[in-house]
Amino acid sequence: MISELKILTGKRDSGTYLKECYCTRPFKVANVREERSxxxxxxxxxxxSPGMLDKDHYQLDITVAAGTALHLQTQAYQRLFNMETGATQEMRVRLQTGSTFTFLxxxxxxxxxxxxxxxxxxxxxxNCRLIWGEIITCGRKLNGEVFRFTxxxxxxxxxxxxxxxLRDNLLMQPGVTSFEAMGWMEEYTHQATFLFxxxxxKEALNETADRLHRYLEEQPRILAGVTRTAGNGIMVRMLGHSGEQLFECQQQLAKLLSV
Structure with a gap:
């Protein structure tokens, strides 16, 4: 099934509003802003939908208009079910001048x-700010499904x-790669990517990168690296044992960026 989601923001006075929104099943979009100010x-x-099924194709198209700020969040974990052919998601985000976009x-x-x-x-x-993240688990760990996907x-x-x-190309094939091997995941089962x-x-990010690194060093049972990228960016890669812990770490990293 092909499913589409399109979002366009607009600027009104000093705030951002949802100018256009189009979505097909199973998507829905809710405004969760608590304060009108x-x-x-x-x-x-x-x-x-409980998750992505075989032959599902998600197309996400988001435009953050000039001078606007959008914080997009998800409702729950994204499950990928048993498949023969596979599922695909394509996401394209355009940040116009002076805009901000956060998606974790x-x-x-x-x-x-x-x-x-x-x-x-x-x-x-x-003059844009982007915060973006991705977390990949090993599967249904409590059910004994550790790296059992294809x-x-x-x-x-x-x-x-x-x-x-930046181009991050991550390929995981449990039947081909031993994730316990040195240089791969070793004893870890979950991984996360965080981009800023x-x-x-005139924005200098060396001090920001150091601040993120100091926070990550204090987190138990996580192995993390922070690096500068081209174009005034920071990339963080984390390995851990819990999707919930990595998700919370990403939220805290985003908060540190506003300090």
Missing amino acids: DPVLRLMMMSS PHPLVPHEKATYTGYTNLHLAN KLHTITQVFSGEQLL FDTHE
Whole structure:
């Protein structure tokens, strides 16, 4: 099933509003902004489906208009069910001049024999701030499904104009790769990626990267690395044992960026 979600923000006075929204089953969008004075538009992306099924194809298209701020969140963990062909998600986000976008979704949970491919393209204009995350679990760990999925492939690209700033290509095939091997996951079962980009001309991120690193060093049972990228960005990779812990860490990293 092909499912679409399109969002366009608009600017009104000093705040952001939902200018256009189009979605097909199983998607729904809810405005979860608690204070009307909040200049940030806070939306929750919901689904009436328990997860992605075989041959599902999700298409997400988000435009954050100039001078607006959007915080998009998900409702629950994204389950990837038993599949023969596989499921695909394509996400394209365009940040116009002076806009801000935050998206830290709940973890992906691939069930046994799940096959999934995810493409994410993030396009930045000048004076933008982007916070984006992804968490991948080993599967239904408590049910004994640890790396029992067939294939999981995610490709994330960040652009400034036509210039490619970052390309993260993650391919996980349990039948091909031993995740316990040195240099791979070793004793860890969950992983997370956290990206932060700020295209304001004078924004220096060395101190910011150090602040994130100090926080991560204090977290138990997590192995993490922080690196600077091209285009005034920061990339964080985390390994852990709990999707909930990694999800909470990403929320805290986002809060540290506003300090």
